[in-house]
Amino acid sequence: MEPTAPVVISPFANERVRQWPSSHYRDLIETIWRRQGLPVLITGTREHRAHANGLVRGFPSDQVMNACGSLGWDGLVAAIDAAPYVVANNSGVAHLAAARGRWTLCIFSGSHAYNEWMPRGKRVVVVSRVLSCSPCALGGDLCPNGIACMTDLRADQVFSRFHEVRSAVLAVAADGDN
Numbered sequence: 001m002e003p004t005a006p007v008v009i010s011p012f013a014n015e016r017v018r019q020w021p022s023s024h025y026r027d028l029i030e031t032i033w034r035r036q037g038l039p040v041l042i043t044g045t046r047e048h049r050a051h052a053n054g055l056v057r058g059f060p061s062d063q064v065m066n067a068c069g070s071l072g073w074d075g076l077v078a079a080i081d082a083a084p085y086v087v088a089n090n091s092g093v094a095h096l097a098a099a100r101g102r103w104t105l106c107i108f109s110g111s112h113a114y115n116e117w118m119p120r121g122k123r124v125v126v127v128s129r130v131l132s133c134s135p136c137a138l139g140g141d142l143c144p145n146g147i148a149c150m151t152d153l154r155a156d157q158v159f160s161r162f163h164e165v166r167s168a169v170l171a172v173a174a175d176g177d178n
Helices: 022-036 045-054 073-082 093-097 155-176
Strands: 007-010 040-042 063-068 085-088 104-108 124-128
Touching: 007 022, 007 093, 022 040, 022 045, 040 045, 040 073, 045 073, 073 093, 085 093, 093 104, 104 155, 124 155
Parallel strands: 007 040, 007 085, 040 063, 085 104, 104 124
Antiparallel strands: none
């Protein structure tokens, strides 16, 4: 049997307020691995490698891999192109995956208006928790609500919403083929 390309997860952003908590990413990786049996590839820069080690620790190394700092631009593009889908915060990786027409789950913080800044495409699903204080652009250290727009988004909710939308789009496309 042909090995399955991994789901690409890029859990980093250039602002802490735009990063979904690591514990939530770890729960999402567990969910993907348990429910779908898909391998996962964590991407980021060399500086992210130590942080990503905490995400992959405890999972089989051939199923959940830390590629932070080991992929060049071409390698990242190839991984995205092969992936069944890509998960990222509001970051360059989410925009790259969307621009390449890949299924993209973008976890978007309330710091920016998602309808203005989200990645665009037919295969993009944005999950965001919009609060009365959104958009704030305050930054994580200044947020009086403890970045609730990100911390209150649970992995099971994010996973379910993405697959609900993806399944519906695929079903409509399949009906259109008949």
